[in-house]
Amino acid sequence: MSTSPGADATAAPSGHPLTEDEVRRLREDFPILRADVHGHPLVYLDSGATAQRPLAVLDAEREFATTLNAAVHRGAHTLAAEATEVFEDARATLARFVGADEGEIVWTSNATEALNLIAYSMSNASLGRGGSAADRFRLGEGDEIVTTEMEHHANLIPWQELAARTGATLRVIPLDDDGALRLDAAAEIIGERTKLLAFTHVSNVLGVINPVDTLVAAARAVGALVVLDACQSAPHLPLDVRTLDIDFAVISGHKMLGPTGIGALYGRRELLEAMPPFLTGGSMITTVTTTAAEYLPPPQRFEAGTQRVSQAVALAAAIDYLSDVGMPRIAAHEAELGRHLVDGLTAIEGVRVLGSGIALPRVGLASFDVEGIHSHDVGQFLDDLGIAVRVGHHCAQPLHRRLGIISSTRASTYLYTTRAEVDAVIDGVSRAIEFFRRGA
Ligand SMILES: Cc1ncc(COP(=O)(O)O)c(C=O)c1O
Incomplete structure (x- = not known):
């Protein structure tokens, strides 16, 4: 059984990319990376x-289920008390990881639910719930x-629906021809009427890291709430909610080595309280009659029903793993892979890497369009070589439409990705073009 990462976090200075040896050793901790697909070693991108x-x-989840399984915050029995303790320890682990206090972390089933939580809380406030304390959330x-x-649709549709329910107007910061956020337009759009600004830290299509400082400053200047979609940043970059000065952030556990079925909302304490x-x-709840109920303080106020305890415990193990390797080192490793990926794909004739002209730092993720070949065909060809990529609109139809396409192929890395795997996808795309052009 392996319980600690293959990489020795103390071996290299902070922010130094992982060495090939370290990546090779930590890959041993991921059994699935030894899989074969269509007779080729899996290249998981x-x-x-x-x-x-x-x-x-995997062990943490199994260990919980085999030794501690019980519903939390309820039973008077020993198992329930122990389960509650590890559940709350997991919350503290995530809080430390993002620079928050324990009471500022609400468990959800994923980021989508966390974003809907904010949107529905705001429409409930708009119906008059929450008394005067909830004034800030009224629309x-x-x-x-x-x-x-x-945005990913998860950070767009909940706001469309919130606007429809409350009569508020949804305004959208446009992109330039490269796909970068138009900050000149943002400065005009964010104004006295803005009550909430929601944007993604890292684009799940372009891989660019957005200028949080500029957008937060614009929102702060008009007293608007800031929601950061940290789904594609928290797994790959050091993230501190206080330094970023945001009000809310959302994450999904399964994108950061954790299980599915668990995500979280960070909310500034005084906001969650209101x-x-x-x-x-x-x-x-605290007290319930047949006609009314009083609610617990946060975070429990937002955690109705039986909780996902084994998933939270496993996510905490994932965070420990990431922290042991070191987020600055993971970020440096993936920045290097990301550059290699973009350079390699850009060099192939007929390949357009989305957002490659944007002068912003990026993570190890790139989406591309191959002239005359549908992304599903590219993905199928790569799959035949054992290379797993994503194809389609990646839940970002407006972005694709703005860039004049309906779908793209996306390759995305993580701490366990090797340079050879990035070479494999670059080579695979070249071969796909050769194959389809020959057939055309
Ligand atoms: C940027 C971004 N936001 C939100 C989500 C939604 O995450 P989930 O489906 O886990 O709720 C994703 C998932 O791909 C994402 O990439």
């Missing part, structure tokens, strides 16, 4: 969709919600 899990994470005609054209609940039911 779809971590942007979901990451693979190390043994430490109505004349108020504006601002998001961007590059926000009315989204889901209601058991575990989130």
Whole structure:
């Protein structure tokens, strides 16, 4: 059984990319990376969709289920108390990882639910719930919600629906021809009417790291709430919610070595305290009569029903794993792979790497369009070589439409990705072009 990462976090200075040896050793912790697909060793380049899990994470979930399984915050029995303790320890682990306090972390089933939690809490506030403390969350005609054209649908549709329910207007920061956020337009759009600004830290299509400082400063200047979609940043970059000065952030556990079924919302304490609940039911109340209920303080106010305890415990093991390797080193490793990926793909005739002209730092993720070949055909060809990539619109149809395409192929790395695997996808795309052109 392996419980610690193959990489020795103390062996190299902070921010130094992982060495080939370190990557090779830590890959041993991920059994699935030894799989064969169609007679080829698996080259997994779809971590942007979901990451693979190390043994430490698989073991943590199994260990909980085999020794501690019980519902938390309820029973008076020993197992329930112990389960509650590890559940709350997991919350503390995630809080430390993102620079928050324990009471500022709410467990959800994924990032999508966390974003809907904010949106539905705000529409409940708009219906008058939460008393005067919830004034900041109330929306109505004349108020504006601002998001961007590059968002994952999970950070767009909840705001469309919130606007429809409350009469507020949704405004969208446009992209330039390369796909970069138009900060000149953002400065005009974010104004006195803006009540909330929601944007992604790292684009799940372009891989660029957005200028959080500039956008947060614009929102702060008009007193708007800031929601950061950290799904594609928290797994790959050091992230500190206080330094970023954001009000809310959302993450998905399965994108950061954890299991599916667990995500989280970070919310600034005073905001969570003032926000009315989204889901209601058991575990989130103090007193209930047949006509009314009083609610627990956060985070429990937002955690209705039986909780995902083994998933939270496994996510904490994932965070420990990432922290042991070191987020600055993971970020440096992936920045290097990302540059190699973009350079290699850009050099192939007929390949357009989306957003490659954007002068922003990027993570190890790139999407591309191959002239005259549908992304599904590219993906199928690569799969035949054992290379797993994502094809389609990646839940970002407005971004694709803005760039004049309906789909693309996306390769995304993680700490366990080798340079040879990036070479494999670059070579695979060249071969795909050769194959389809010959057939044409
Ligand atoms: C940027 C971004 N936001 C939100 C999500 C939604 O995450 P989930 O489906 O785990 O809720 C994703 C998932 O791909 C994403 O990449």
